[in-house]
Every structure is written in C-alpha cells, then in structure tokens.
Amino acid sequence: MILRPYLLFLGDAKTEWVAKTAFGVRDWLPGESVGQQRLPGCGVDLGLADLTAEAAVALGARSMLIGVAPVGGEIPPSWTPSLLAALEAGLDLVSGLHTRLGDVAEIRQAAERLGRTLHDVRHTDRRFPIATGRKRRGKRLLTVGTDCALGKKYTALAITRALKARGLDADFRATGQTGIMIAGDGVAIDAVVADFVSGAAETLSPDAADNHWDVIEGQGSLFHPAYAGVTLGLIHGSQPDAMVLCHDPLRQALHSHTDYPIVGLKVAISRFTEAARLTNPAAQVVGVSLNTSSLDPDRAQAIMDALAREHGLPCFDPMRSSLEPLVARIVSL
Amino acid sequence: MILRPYLLFLGDAKTEWVAKTAFGVRDWLPGESVGQQRLPGCGVDLGLADLTAEAAVALGARSMLIGVAPVGGEIPPSWTPSLLAALEAGLDLVSGLHTRLGDVAEIRQAAERLGRTLHDVRHTDRRFPIATGRKRRGKRLLTVGTDCALGKKYTALAITRALKARGLDADFRATGQTGIMIAGDGVAIDAVVADFVSGAAETLSPDAADNHWDVIEGQGSLFHPAYAGVTLGLIHGSQPDAMVLCHDPLRQALHSHTDYPIVGLKVAISRFTEAARLTNPAAQVVGVSLNTSSLDPDRAQAIMDALAREHGLPCFDPMRSSLEPLVARIVSL
Secondary structure: OOOOOEEEEEEOOOOOOOOHHHHHHHHHOOOOEEEEEEOOOOOOOOOOOEOOHHHHHHOOOOEEEEOOOOOOOOOOHHHHHHHHHHHHHOOEEEEOOOOOHHHOHHHHHHHHHHOOOEEEOOOOOOOOOOOOOOOOOOEEEEEEEOOOOOOHHHHHHHHHHHHHHOOOOEEEEOOOHHHHHHHOOOOOHHHOEHHHHHHHHHHHOOOOOOOOEEEEOOOOOOOOOOOHHHHHHHHHHHOOOEEEEEEOOOOOEOOOOOOOEOOOHHHHHHHHHHHHOOOOOOOEEEEEEEOOOOOOHHHHHHHHHHHHHHHOOOEEOOOOOOOHHHHHHHHOO | OOOOOEEEEEEOOOOOOOOHHHHHHHHHOOOOEEEEEEOOOOOOOOOOOEOOHHHHHHOOOOEEEEOOOOOOOOOOHHHHHHHHHHHHHOOEEEEOOOOOHHHOHHHHHHHHHHOOOEEEOOOOOOOOOOOOOOOOOOEEEEEEEOOOOOOHHHHHHHHHHHHHHOOOOEEEEOOOHHHHHHHOOOOOHHHOEHHHHHHHHHHHOOOOOOOOEEEEOOOOOOOOOOOHHHHHHHHHHHOOOEEEEEEOOOOOEOOOOOOOEOOOHHHHHHHHHHHHOOOOOOOEEEEEEEOOOOOOHHHHHHHHHHHHHHHOOOEEOOOOOOOHHHHHHHHOO
C-alpha cells in the first residue's frame, strides 16, 4: 500500500514534459503533496515548497514519489544520494520508471536495513491472459491521441469526473504509472509482455452493468514509430464504444521523434475508428480534446469552434472548457 | 551456444499444429536431428527414428529439443522423467516455452549436478532501446499474414534460401522460438516488454549494405484481436521495403478465435501497406504466399493463378512452387 502524502521528487528535470508525473499527481490529488524536491539545474517548478526529506517528514509526508521520467527510464546515479536521504528520513519511495528501485544495490540495501517499502508501479507480478476478443458488457470510452503526452490521462480523468457529476456510474482505468499513482490501481500497459497487452486491457475493464462507463486512459499513438503497437493492443483489448481524440493544435511533429509530422485529425479519426472496429464494430470517435495551455482563451476557443464544425464533434479543452456537449453525446450512446 | 545435432521431443502431441517447432527444425535443418522421442499417446510422427536419450547420444546427439508447444506454454509434469533422462544421458535441453526449464526444480537441480545447459530461447536478458524510427541502410522484407500459424516463418526461410541461390546477400531474421532454434539467433518478439517491441525489431535488422536483404519472420496479424499490437510494433521497427502476405485459402476464421472471420486479401494488402508506410513510405506488398498443403496440386495452382491475376502480384506456395517470379520482383526494388 502506497502511503501519502507525498514529497514530489523532480531530479534535474529540464522541462515540464519529463515531469508530467509530478504535475499529474499535483493536479489530480490536491492536498496530497507536501512539497517538491529539486536537484541543482532543475528547471521545473510545481509551485510547491522546496523541502528536504526531513522537512517533508516533519510536514507529514510518508513517501517520496519520483515525479520525473528520464528518457529510457533509468535511475540516474546523480539521484542516489537524494533517494538514500529520503529513506533515511523515514520515507518510502514510489517510482514509475522502467528500472526498478531495487535494482540499484545501494537503494535496495538501505530500504532493507531501514524497513522502508520500494513501490515500482510500472512493474507487476500479475500474469495476464491472452485476449479472447469476446465483447464484454458495459460501456467503455478510451482516450486516443495524435502523439504521446498531450492530454490523454487528463482528458480521461476529466471525463470520469464529468460523468460522475452527471450521476452516471463511471470508473477511471489507469494504464500508465502516473494514472496508477492517482487511481491507486491499474496496469502499466506498456510494461506488459507484448503477447499479453490486449489481454491485460481486457482484464483492466471487466464485464460491468449495461449503463456503467469505464473511462480508460490511452497510451501512445497509432502514428508513433515506437509505441503504435502498444496503442493498438490497448484499443483492441479495451473494445471502446467511444473514443475521444486528444491533440495539441500547436504541435507540428511528434514530441520525441521530430522527423515524424503530426497527422491530420481527419486521418486520425478514420484510422482509430478502423482499428477499434476489429473488436467493437460500433466504435466511434465522439469528441476532440485539445491541449490549449499555450494559447490565449479567445484563440483557443476559436480553434475549438472551428474543429467542432469541421469534424461535427464536440471539441473542448478538459482544463478550460465545459465537457457538457461531450457528456450529452456519451449519454446518448 | 546450442549444441547439435538434436533429439526432437514430441511429448504426447496430438496434432501437427502443436508440434510445429519440431516440424520446422526437421524441415529447415536437414541432417541436424538424429531422431524423435514420443510419449505414449503421441499422435504425431516426424518420420524420424524413435530413440531413447541413450540411443540418441550414441548417434551423436548433443541436445534434446522440445518440439511441441502445449497451450499456455507450461511444461507438463508428465514430461519430467523424459527431460531428466535426457540430462542423465548427456544431452542439453532446448525449449521455446513460456515456462523456463529452470523453473522446474528437479530439472534445474539435475542440470546443475550434471553440468548440462538449459536453453530457454523465448526468454532473453537482453535489454532493447526505444525505437528511433530512423530509416536504416539495407533492404528489408517482412512476412505478414491474415492469421497466425499459416506460413510466415516457412515463407521467410524459403525466400532467404531463394535470394541466396540467386547470389544475393541475405539473412533470415527470426522473431519466434522455432525460428531462433533454426537460425541460432533472433528475438522472440512477443516475449519483449510492449514498450520495446519496435526497438527490438530495429535491433534485429541493423544497418546493412545497400544491397543486403534482411528477411524477417513475421508474427501474428493486424486482424487478430490478441496479437495485432505485436504485429504492428514488428512492422514499424522492421521498416520493410517489401512485405509478403501469407494466407491459408481454406481458413474461414482465425484458428484460435473462431468468431473472427479471415479478412479479404485486398483489405489485408491495403491495411498492411498503410501501417508499414509510417516508418517506410516506400513499403509495398510484393507477393502472396499460400499454404496449400491440404489442396491437390491442380486446385492449388488454379487458386494461385487466380489470386496472382486479381492482385497483380506473384502468388506461390513456398513448399511447392517456384519463388522465381517473387525473387525477380524483389531484385527490382
């Protein structure tokens, strides 16, 4: 069991991009983080107090959560002193990285000596079945995207909140480490052995009541040269009735693979629909979610209005605009 | 290093389907298997001598290779006496199952005591990078299919042999356990953690000379509800210039998921091409490979002729017909 509240560790993160776990936890678990800890050279600020491990413990912190994900998912040696100090101060450690905390001998030994728990939420010892492809009861919505890291998790969380506010029975289903840290449960789908990805996705959103909605956090993109296979396996296992396409209107190329241009929304809607219909012939894209954080509100609204007209779909920014038109559409399914 | 020749272990296999590893090794490593070993109730015959482990050793065998894959990939307890006897007689063991040989305590202990090696080719301790999506030098051909287990490995092996016979520089690249046992190297792609599938595929066919061909064994199918993600990741990392579509003209539905009909070849060609062009805009399907083993030769030829006309592509059965029209097309790329 992961103990809260957290001290959020940012390492020497240079961009908000690599610190999206920390931002996700800050935004979706309000009041559950006592502060942040940054190494020299860190260029990210969560707007929380900068704390040593000891100061965080004095404020009630129970775990230090690694809120930054370096490319490759390794634990840089420069972090080791901070992680050891946190263990010494009385904190457990929570990580979503590919490398396990216990794979670093000093950290493993310190945790054993001090009786602390190391949580590697990306890893699971659960075994998953091969997907059956059989349609399950209940309704499912999956967020998909034209790239990674442009709002699929935030959109799914916001839709879950909006459906619940409308009185519907809905669950957020986490598929990534940050989502799992927020939901307290889920499957880090990209860490599953490839053969079992669709089976894990089937397990994640089991049979449910006919009017129940699972809102599933999407991963990657069908248009990403490294991750499209994960995306497709997640789509097939999720069997979505509805998909919401997440997009950043200012992004010209994939964030991590800049020689790959972002695909047009019309193509994206067509390809996601085509892919999803293998396991759910009724699958459809029901809305477009934009990340407009770098646009002024008028410009953002103009873009959303234009896209809504062009594609005949509700278009919204989950952090700035109403989800009512989308929810109305979902309810009608 | 896997020592040959082999004794091929068939357990109590009831169908050639579950013994396809044994058939693959028999067919593609001629002269490398001294015989077969079968348990009571086995309904499969490789046409090799039935041998005890001692008799196989007397004929020069160095390893016993498990040539049968039970559903679920476990090692049945009924095999243990035979596996122990092989170790006692002086043979190493080679397995492509999900369960590791060393996970069976008696087998692990006997191997340690006797100094034998246990080869679990499905498993690897190699770590793979995230795919870069950058185009590599050299040419690549990938076999793809309308379902699993209808000839993608045999087709790739036959094409490799035909290209070499033509004097071209070509390598077979194995992506499954049987292929690895034949090639002596490769990556069991469906056992790789999902995030790294495309990266593993990039590693499998590295930069090469401009006129070199890697012929890559395909896996799964874009139209399979459990494995399409593996297939897509392999396509993207392989960056194929050419794809050969493998198909069984008599199969009406997916072998393992019979509520999923086999897709038409026109749709399959279009969707595989569409998928592959993300990482190689020049990707094209260059031929259709049929598994006609259950058809008489005239009927098989009539079907191949009709499909060749319909799709404007060479159509062949790698076990019965000439690959010359296909090779001519490949050479022209």
